[in-house]
Amino acid sequence: MAKKTFQRPKGTADILPDQVYQWQKIEAVARTLFDRYGFGEIRTPIFENFEVFARSAGDTSDVVTKEMYDFDDKGDRHMALRPEGTAGVVRAYCENKLYGPEHEKPYKVFYMGPMFRYERPQAGRFRQFHQIGAEAFGSNSPALDVEMIAMVVDYLKNLGLKNLTVAINSLGDAQSRAQYRQALIDYLKPHFDELSSDSQIRLEKNPLRVLDSKAPQDQAIVAQAPSILDFLSSSSAEHWQAVQILLDQLNVSYEIDSSMVRGLDYYNDTIFEIMTNDESLSGAATIAGGGRYSGLVEEFGGPATPGVGFAIGVERLLSLLAAQGQLPACQTDVDFYIVNIGDEAQVASLAVTQQLRYLGYKAQRDYLDRSAKAQFKSANRIGARFVITIGASELEKGVVALKNMASGQQHEISLNELAEAVPTIMQAASQGE
RNA sequence: GCGGUAGUGGUGAAGUGGUUAACACACUGGUUUGUGGAUCCAGCAUGCGAGGGUUCGAUCCCCUUCUACCGCCCCA
Incomplete structure (x- = not known):
């Protein structure tokens, strides 16, 4: 009778010394580079009250409805392993009153560490994965949006990555989005029967999500759909223009993808993703994503404070580095x-x-x-x-x-x-x- | 949550309802009673993910389960 053996939990990985060496390299690059941009490292708990995530990510997001790794602790508190970094950082920002006058604005922090999502593992997707992310609070300046994008691009370039696409879009403010949402529904309703069953459900719950459906029949319909960029309020339109001008100034090449929607509900105005066309990551082409959010700090009891942030998927980054032959050589001398x-x-x-x-x-x-x-x-x-x-x-x-x-x-x-x-x-x- | 494929030693893998589970790499020892990337020789899975079942007999057939990989959903 063989002894009972144990396997690591589904969707997790043991990172062995040779790999840890690679991890430390890219983490070190992030630390020195982000420091150059004036970001300090923050470390928040790996688990929080369930509500922290539920409230920030939005009730219709999949992260909340089905991917939360939650549990009740011995004190009957409903806790959850963090599915992303922003919520905890915003909570810490409010709890420590980092919006106070003694703190430099914008308040800029970065983090790195494990995140958890209860889902089926597959290419570039795990139950425990890691993100390197950053947040900046307290400024509405489009220059800050651009700085965040530039910092990610700078970072990935520093690591030697090539063939990356920066996709940007604007979700506008709440008003813009409400108007667009209605216009989109009006457009999609007549096509209801032609939509995939998934998209029929999306149309009810969160019509914007129909936009990034992968189903071919949906894409054909979406191609003719109205663009959110035509519904931007004047201030959002202004912000949107400024972001593009500044990116041009920095020679950061980008593509406007007006059908891009991010998975978390809290975004508004600028959103962006960094994608690869590498085939080994075809199902997980997004290696970094982020955007601007307002209202989140308020939601956590702080004063109305705008924020911008992004997160990079470390596992995806590493596998892309491997695919491009850019993994730092392991020194065993x-x-x-x-x-x-x-x-x-x-x-x-x-x-x-x-x-x-x-x-x-x-x-x-x-x-x-x-x-x-x-x-x-x-x-x-x-x-x-x-x-x-x-x-x-x-x-x-x-x-x-x-x-x-x-x-x-x-x-x-x-x-x-x-x-x-x-x-x-x-x-x-x-x-x- | 749904669908597909797979699971043999440290690794890559071949294989069959029936006495010893190929081959290669790696490793260990020897050839050199104390000197490295070469050659040669030898050793190295009482077990074929786990648990049941069918059978005289199962790694190979059936069921369950676990895990991995791929896709959907969604996302980093």
């Missing part, structure tokens, strides 16, 4: 590998290994009493630059055998002088490369 032969060499090899580490070098040794050959194989495999061999004969002479793995040359060096000699040895080896 080790400075020293200490080969020890025989019981009498154990103490000395431990001492030497530690000595080298104290000096700031990466040093590894064998713990399995393996043959010298096997130990050299390990040294070779992990890319050790030098091998130090310690056995009975070396101990007798008070020396250590030092071998340069690249040149194959080996010479003895006094155990006492090792610490002093190592820096020049390392330097000489680096110059020889």
